Amino acid sequence: MQLERLADTFFNLQVMQQYLPKIVEGFFITIQIALAVVLAGIASGLLLALVRAFRIKALNFFIILCVDILRALPPLVLIIGFYFALPAIGIRMSAWVATWLALSLVLMAFAEEIFWAGILAVPKGQWEAARSTGLSFVQTLTDVVMPQAVRLTIPPLTNRTIAITKGTALGAVVAVGEILYQAQTAYSFSYNPSPLVLGAVAYLILFIPVVYFGRWVETRFAWKR
């Protein structure tokens, strides 16, 4: 009797069937945002770290300030701020863009810190050897230091990227039609939490391969010592 109720509540096939197309729709929107966040966040984080390597004092002060603020703010605060507060000063963006922008900025901040740590971890002797052969600062950075820094960076960056892309679920708050939003909406309409289970399954299908990919990348790029 209890078991039957449990099944009926969380694994109601009729409800699941009815809302599956919506969850699938959300699944693809989640992939869309996640990919856009990973691309924009990592690319801009890398760019900031490269700029920081020039050690221009005033510029670095701003980079560090921005990065620290972005790392301290909960992503949800940024999403709500972008979507609900910015229109007050005439800046309007869709819920999709607000979510993408907020998560990209957060990933950018963490990626910058991770790349920067990678750059610092490359021994000074590498810079000296490259410069002593006549390579310029930029050539040394791109051809000697970054290939080593990126390799050191991959494990922490993979972890951070997974953590932040999961934040796409926060888009539900501003009604981006991603997985959680679809599941929640279906739940309110059907008065049955089975769509939430379906949503959870969708997240697993999406992120378990990513987690395994991350692990593969970590072993693949581990330093041979």
Added chain:
Amino acid sequence: MSGDRPILEVRGLHKSFGHLEVLKGIDLAVRKGELVFVIGPSGSGKSTLLRCCNRLEEPSSGSILVEGVDVMAPGTNINAVRRRIGMVFQSFNLYPHLDALGNVSLALRKVVGQSRAEAELAGQAALERVGLAEKANSFPNELSGGQQQRVAIARALALQPAILLFDEPTSALDPELVGSVLAVMRELRESGMTMVVVSHEMRFARSAADRVIFMDHGLIVEQGTPEKLFNAPDHQRIKDFIASIEH
């Protein structure tokens, strides 16, 4: 003409790190084909002197001329000058993400502007010269310390420098690997390469150096032929130093 002009000329070189004055006025001229050995206690400024010559350290004052070009002059393209001054480091500093040939040919492509094919041809020749032609595709972590240092020498040689600076090239090596590096340096000397070597390899200095310089507390205390400096130096502290090294 190039015979009388020194390859490397250091005049009144001073270098301070904060309040610590490491070089207190160094004058040095190295002629073409000369092997100058620099010895002295640790902290005497030997390495700093070498590192000032290609401006890895910025001198506080004084001038440095390489083939007559003032390294310190504002208009000097330091990257172009560095092509002419090879440097070999104590810790090899090979690029771990590139194989031996990649290490040797990187600057040929990026600085000299050779095509990959040209650079690899020249790089292969440089590796051959240090006896490591067959290790072209080995990565640094697959090479012994002695082999790594020889690749590092090849990396400097590939650019066909006018002078090579060696900063304690054998200090990080296991004793049984030192000989292979010294053999390469001896071959270079015989082929007429101009070299300045900071090292504690006294036996090598005795047999290969044209001139030995003893530095202490940021100054050149005495210089002369190896016979003179090792056998009958004017200063007692040189005797003491050499005795302490050769115990």
